Each structure stands twice: as structure tokens, then as C-alpha cells.
Amino acid sequence: MGKNNVKILITVFAMVLTAAMMIQEAKSIPLCKVNTNDLQKCRPAVTGNYSPPPTPACCTVAKTANLECLCPFLSRSGIDPAKLKVLFAKCGVNNPSCLP
Structure with a gap:
């Protein structure tokens, strides 16, 4: 060449x-005060058998998003609610009302 x-x-x-x-x-x-691509930053923390702790970038997304607005999507996502609760606790975010 x-x-x-x-x-x-x-x-x-x-x-x-x-x-x-x-x-x-x-x-x-844009959905519930967060871009849908940004939600991927939290995927590792809520998937798999041995999920790593949420990253600072994930926590920023969790703190920025309107979690009550995301409730319908969270409840139908297939993600274990217990893993979501751990993520929110580690990020210092209150659980949305849709999580048991």
C-alpha cells in the first residue's frame, strides 16, 4: 500500500x-434527571453473583437521578431489589418507595 x-x-x-x-x-x-447511558455506570454493582461496590461515578448517577421517577423502570428491570438497596446505602441515597 x-x-x-x-x-x-x-x-x-x-x-x-x-x-x-x-x-x-x-x-x-434523558430520563428522570439522568441520561440512560449514565445508568450503565451502575450495572456492575447490581449484576452478577459477586457484585463490586458502586464506583464514585455510579454514586453520582444515583444521587442525581430522580429515583421515584425511575421506580417503574427499576421494578421491571429484573435487577434484584436487595442489590439496589445495597447500592443506594453505599452511595448514601434513600431507597425509592418502590423497593420493598
Whole structure:
């Protein structure tokens, strides 16, 4: 491959990567005072058998979100309510009314 072809290939790759990142950002929907993509920051803390403690980024999301507004989504998420309670306790957030 010639030097010009490599430059073109790198430019095209950079454009595709940029477009993919823009599309990913567009998929985030504001919901209950938090972007849906930000909710993923808490996923490790509420999934699996041996969940790690919530990260500071997760706690920021938990403190920012309107948890009462998120109740319908939390109750249908399939996430163990006990794990949600642990997450909220470790982040210093009150449990929403929908958690038993």
C-alpha cells in the first residue's frame, strides 16, 4: 500500500470512529434527571453473583437521578431489589418507595 492509501485509510477509519461515537451519544435519552447511558455506570454493582461496590461515578448517577421517577423502570428491570438497596446505602441515597 502506498503512503497516500494509508493516509486515506486512516482518515476513513477516523471518520467512521467519530460517526460511531456520535451515534452512541445520540442513543442516550434523558430520563428522570439522568441520561440512560449514565445508568450503565451502575450495572456492575447490581449484576452478577459477586457484585463490586458502586464506583464514585455510579454514586453520582444515583444521587442525581430522580429515583421515584425511575421506580417503574427499576421494578421491571429484573435487577434484584436487595442489590439496589445495597447500592443506594453505599452511595448514601434513600431507597425509592418502590423497593420493598
